[in-house]
Amino acid sequence: xxxxxEAALQVKGLSKSFGDGANRVQVLSEVDxxxxxxxxxxxxxxxxxxxSTLLHLLAGLVAADDGDIRVGGVSISTMNDHDVTCxxxxxxxxxxxxxxxxxxLTAEENIALPLLLDRQRPDAAHIDALLARFGLTQRxxxxxxxxxxxxxxxxxxxxALVMKxxxxxxxxxTGNLDSPAGRAFCELLREMNDEVGCTILMVSxxxxxxxxxxxxxxxxxxxxxxxxxxxxxxxxxSDRYLETMRP
Numbered sequence: 246x247x248x249x250x251e252a253a254l255q256v257k258g259l260s261k262s263f264g265d266g267a268n269r270v271q272v273l274s275e276v277d278x279x280x281x282x283x284x285x286x287x288x289x290x291x292x293x294x295x296x297s298t299l300l301h302l303l304a305g306l307v308a309a310d311d312g313d314i315r316v317g318g319v320s321i322s323t324m325n326d327h328d329v330t331c332x333x334x335x336x337x338x339x340x341x342x343x344x345x346x347x348x349x350l351t352a353e354e355n356i357a358l359p360l361l362l363d364r365q366r367p368d369a370a371h372i373d374a375l376l377a378r379f380g381l382t383q384r385x386x387x388x389x390x391x392x393x394x395x396x397x398x399x400x401x402x403x404x405a406l407v408m409k410x411x412x413x414x415x416x417x418x419t420g421n422l423d424s425p426a427g428r429a430f431c432e433l434l435r436e437m438n439d440e441v442g443c444t445i446l447m448v449s450x451x452x453x454x455x456x457x458x459x460x461x462x463x464x465x466x467x468x469x470x471x472x473x474x475x476x477x478x479x480x481x482x483s484d485r486y487l488e489t490m491r492p
Contacts, residue, residue, distance in 0.1 A: 251282075251317060251318040252279050252280060252281055252282070252315070252318070253280050253281060253282045253283075253284065253316070253317060253411050253412045253444040254278065254279065254280040254303065254314075254315070254316055254411075254412050254444070254446065255278075255279050255280075255313075255314075255315040255318075256276060256277060256278040256279070256303070256312065256313070256314050256315075257277055257312055257313045258275050258276075258277065258311055258312040258313065259273055259275070259276040259277075259278075259299075259302060259309055259311070259312035259313075259314065260273055260274055260275055260276070260309065260310045260311040260312055261273045261295070261298055261302060261307070261309050261310050262310055271467055272295045272298045272467055273295045273298060273299060273302070273467045273468075274466075274467040274468050275311075275312070275468070276299065276312070276467070276468065276469060277469070278462065278469070280412065280444060280446060281444075282411075282442070282444055283438070283442045283443075283444055284444050284445070284446075284459065284460070285434070285435070285438040285443075285444070285445045285447075285457075285458045285459045285460075286445070286446050286447070286458050286459065286460045286461070286462060287446075287447045287448070287449055287454075287455040287457075287458035287460070287461045287462070287475075288300075288446065288447070288448045288449075288461070288462050288463075288464055289448075289449060289450065289452075289455050289461055289462070289463055289464065289482075289486055290450075290463060290464030290465055290490075291450075291465070291490060292450075294464045294465055294466065294467070295464055295467045296448045296450075296464055297416055297417075297448060299448070299464070300414050300416050300446070300448050302314065303316075303337075303414055303446070304333055304337055304339055304414050305321045305324070305329035305330075305332065305333050305337070306333075309322065316332070316336055316337060316411050316412060317336060317411035317412075319332070319336070321333075331363075334359055334362060334363055334408065335363060335408055335410070336408075336410050336411045336412075337410050337411065337412060337413075337414060338402075338404075338405030338406055338408070338410040338412070338413035338414070339405055339413075339414055339415075339416075340398070340401050340402055340405050340413060340414070340415040340416070340418045341401065341416055341418075342416055342417040342418065342420035342421055343420075343421060344389070344397045344398060344400070344401045344421070345401065346389040346397060346400060346401065346404075347389075348388060348389050348390065349388065350388065350389075351385060351386050351387060351388055352376070352381055352384050352385050352386070352387055352388075352389075352392065352396075352400045353372060353376065353385040353386065355389070355400050355404055356372060356375055356376070356400060356403045356404045356407055357372055357407065358404065359404060359407055359408050360407060360408065363408070371407070372407070375403040375406065375407060376403070378403075379399040379400075379402065379403050379433070380399065381396065381399055381400065381403065384396055393426070394421055394422050394423070394426055395422055395426035395429060395430065398418060398419075398421075398422060398426070398430055399430070399433065401418075402415075402418075402430075402433065402434075402437070406437070406443065411444065412444045412445070412446060413437075413443060413444065413445045413446070414446050414447075415434070415445060415446070415447040415448070416447075416448050417448055417449055417450070418430060418434075418447060418449075418454075419431065419449070419451065419454050427451075427453075427454065428453075431453075431454055431457035432457070434447070434457055435457050435477075438459075445458070452479045452480075452482040452483035452486060453479040455475065455479075455482050456475050456477050456478060456479040456481075456482045457477065458475055459474065459475060459477075460472060460473070460474055460475065461473055461475055461482055461485075461486075463485070463486060463489050463490070465489070465490060470489060471485065471489045473485055
């Protein structure tokens with residue numbers, strides 16, 4: 246990260262537990278993480294390691310017990326619910342495994358929805374450019390049930406980018422896609438990172454998907470235990486993951 250440049254994401258001492266007393270489960274413990282602008286990182290870990298909880302905390306969907314989260318230099322940790330909702334809509338793009346599209350809206354309307362919720366008039370040229378970039382121009386008037394899984398996920402990433410966010414958070418984005426569509430989506434994320442400079446943090450259990458990122462953080466028992474460059478090599482990611490997670 247260049248001197249004086251604000252990080253896209255900075256996390257310090259992040260902790261989260263669920264339950265009380267004997268039923269209390271510590272999910273994350275004093276997690277630190279920094280992503281420079283233009284980074285493309287992935288988080289991997291076994292089931293129950295806290296991957297999705299981490300992403301929900303970073304998006305302000307769940308409140309942390311301790312720690313600080315800064316997006317583009319702005320702390321969301323002390324914001325009230327209304328302020329964090331507005332901030333998330335304007336500064337954080339979200340991509341989910343199950344797409345989370347509005348079933349009665351067309352592809353074009355789904356993409357424009359964050360602008361409308363923010364009481365902004367959609368810029369037709371900007372929407373057209375997103376539709377074209379993601380190969381959706383001919384599908385702009387189709388509702389989600391008329392789109393393939395890959396097309397739905399492309400609508401989701403276009404929607405995530407429509408507000409030009411500081412960072413895109415993607416939670417198992419290929420989980421509901423077949424292998425060819427999943428590979429195509431990973432290539433699309435790499436393109437958005439390489440050509441547009443989009444900052445991305447992705448959670449995945451799949452080494453092939455995680456290898457699309459430039460760097461992987463391994464999460465075990467609520468803590469990061471390893472970070473490494475992927476070289477876009479799925480075998481390297483798989484070997485490092487298995488070695489690190491070995492009991």
